[in-house]
Amino acid sequence: MKFLLTSGGISNPRIADALVEMLGKPIAESTALIIPTAVHPFPGGASMAFEAITGAASSPLAGLGWKSLGVLELTALPTIRPASWAPMVREVDALLVWGGDVLYLCHWMRESGLAELLPSLDAVYVGVSAGSIAVTPYNCDAEFDLEFVPDGSDMASSAEPLGLVDFTIYPHLDDPDMPDTSRANIERWASGIPVPTYAIDDATAIAVVDGEVEVISEGQWERFPPSSADPAAR
Numbered sequence: 001m002k003f004l005l006t007s008g009g010i011s012n013p014r015i016a017d018a019l020v021e022m023l024g025k026p027i028a029e030s031t032a033l034i035i036p037t038a039v040h041p042f043p044g045g046a047s048m049a050f051e052a053i054t055g056a057a058s059s060p061l062a063g064l065g066w067k068s069l070g071v072l073e074l075t076a077l078p079t080i081r082p083a084s085w086a087p088m089v090r091e092v093d094a095l096l097v098w099g100g101d102v103l104y105l106c107h108w109m110r111e112s113g114l115a116e117l118l119p120s121l122d123a124v125y126v127g128v129s130a131g132s133i134a135v136t137p138y139n140c141d142a143e144f145d146l147e148f149v150p151d152g153s154d155m156a157s158s159a160e161p162l163g164l165v166d167f168t169i170y171p172h173l174d175d176p177d178m179p180d181t182s183r184a185n186i187e188r189w190a191s192g193i194p195v196p197t198y199a200i201d202d203a204t205a206i207a208v209v210d211g212e213v214e215v216i217s218e219g220q221w222e223r224f225p226p227s228s229a230d231p232a233a234r
Contacts, residue, residue, distance in 0.1 A: 002124045002209050003164070005132035007171035008202025009059030012218045015205045016064075022124045022209065023093055030093040032066045037074040037108050038100025038130045041148035045100070052098045059128050059202075061096050074105075077112035089114070092123050099129030101148050102139045106161055109134065115162055129171045132206075136161050136168040138193050144180070165208055166195055173201040173220055183222065190224035197224040 002022045010016050016027075023030050036049035048057070053071055055063020062069060070088070072095070077085060089095070097105070109115040118125070118135075125135065133139055139161050161168075170189065172181045179185070183199065190197035198206055203219025215221055 001121045005127045006205040007200045009061040009128050018216045031068045032094040033070045033072040034096040035072050036098045038105035041101045041104045074108035074112040094124045097127045097131030102130045102133045102141050135164040137163040138168040140170045170199045173199045
């Protein structure tokens, strides 16, 4: 599987060109499935999912002019026979994984069976914010996500990120509406993480093909080296 991990979607021509290169053909000739699951825990989550699916959201993704676009709702998959949905996932050119709550998204990736399927796919995994964090080994949004975990849920302990890449991502670098995304705060967080941390803004993406990592940016980003500190002590 190839990964295009973004903070703000396909937000500029350089990231769009990278996506086309990874697909191996134009977007207009490519099929995609969008996964809106991560927004459901938020107040207004249903409206956020609608905006993601219809391409009305501010982060460009669903509205890029795909040959076909379907919806893969992970919370429904455990009630559906895998024979009804897994072949479609195996054949699609891109999985578009929307942002939201990382804990919730990872929980349903595992519960649905998608997490087990991902490493064997030929598709391009396109993540936005939480959708990008979900495939890394560490969740920079853990404290924020806990606000939306239902009382009594085991999601906080059972839905760690999937660890399909060997670095982690802190999105929305220096977003004025998100105080925790300042460089100073991200550097503090990264100081306890034993893998590299990429702080990226909404004009930046990380591409991973055959294990090779490339930063694609028309904005700002920074790579913090791995720490020898124990992440459990953070």
